[in-house]
Ligand code: GTP
C-alpha cells in the first residue's frame with residue numbers, strides 16, 4: 011500500500027475501537043449514519059458535532075480513522091500508486107470498455123444519462139451481474155447495492171443475464187441488495203446509511219437509478235432550484251465517499267429533458283445541471299439508434315479520457331458487444 015508521511019499505522023475495526031469513543035457517542039454516531047471507521051475517515055468535524063463531539067476531538071477521531079484506512083497525507087509520487095488501486099468493471103461490451111479506458115472505475119461516480127428506453131436501467135442491471143464475475147472476466151468479485159427510485163428493478167432480468175454468463179442465478183440474485191427509495195429524502199437517507207451494508211456484504215457496486223427523478227418531481231420551480239442543487243450536491247458527495255472508502259464503483263442514472271430552444275449540438279440536457287456535471291467524474295450519454303437493439307454511448311466528460319462514441323447491443327442476454335469478438339466476458 012501507500013507509504014504515509016508522519017502518521018502512525020493502527021487498524022481500527024469498529025467505532026468503539028477509536029480512542030475516546032464510548033458507547034454513548036458511538037450510538038449517536040450511528041444515528042447520524044456513521045456506522046464504520048471508513049465513513050468517519052471521510053467525515054468533516056462539523057458533521058460529527060451533533061454526536062456531542064467538540065471540534066478538537068472530532069478532528070482527532072477523523073485523523074485516527076484515516077490513519078487506520080491509509081487515507082492520509084501522501085507524497086505525489088505515492089498518489090500515482092493510489093491511482094493504481096483503482097479497479098475496473100466491464101460493461102459487457104469490449105468496445106465500450108475501451109472507450110472508458112478499460113471499464114467503469116472504482117472510487118468515482120459514473121453517470122449514464124439519456125432519454126427513456128435508452129438503456130440506463132438495463133446497464134445498471136447488467137453491472138449488478140458483472141460485478142460478481144471474477145477479475146479475470148472483468149468483474150470485481152463483489153456484491154451490488156441497487157437503490158431504485160422508479161420501481162424498475164426486475165429480478166427476472168437479472169436471472170436471464172446471470173444464466174447467459176453461466177452463473178448461478180440464485181447466487182447472483184442473493185448478492186444484489188435492493189432498496190426502493192420513496193422520496194428524495196429517503197433516497198439520501200439510504201445512501202447516508204449505506205456504509206454498514208456495503209462493508210458487511212462486500213459491496214463493490216453502488217447504483218442509484220434514477221438519481222434525479224424524485225428531486226425533479228419534488229423541487230418544482232425556480233425558487234426551489236438552489237435547495238435542490240444543494241441537496242443533490244450533498245448526496246453525490248456521500249456517494250463518492252462510499253466509492254472511495256470501499257474501492258467501489260458508483261453509478262447513477264439521469265433522464266434527459268429536451269430543450270426545444272437549442273438548435274445546434276445536443277438538444278438534450280441532463281437534469282441536475284452543473285452540480286451533477288461537476289461531481290460526477292465520468293458522464294456517458296446513451297441514445298437509441300435506428301437499429302432496434304443497438305445503442306450509442308458517448309463519453310461526454312472524463313477527468314482524463316478523450317470524448318468518443320461506441321455502439322453496443324441490448325439483447326435477451328443483456329448488454330453485449332455488437333460482434334462476437336466484442337464480448338469480453340466470454341472465456
Ligand atoms: P427510463 O428509465 O424510462 O428513463 O429508461 P432507461 O434508459 O432506464 O431504459 P431501460 O434501460 O429500461 O431500457 C429499456 C429498453 O431495453 C427496452 O425498450 C428494450 O429495448 C430493452 N430491453 C429491456 N429488457 C429487454 C429484454 O429482456 N430483451 C431485450 N431484447 N431487450 C430488452
Ligand code: MG
Pocket residue numbers: 130131132160162219
Ligand atoms: Mg430506467
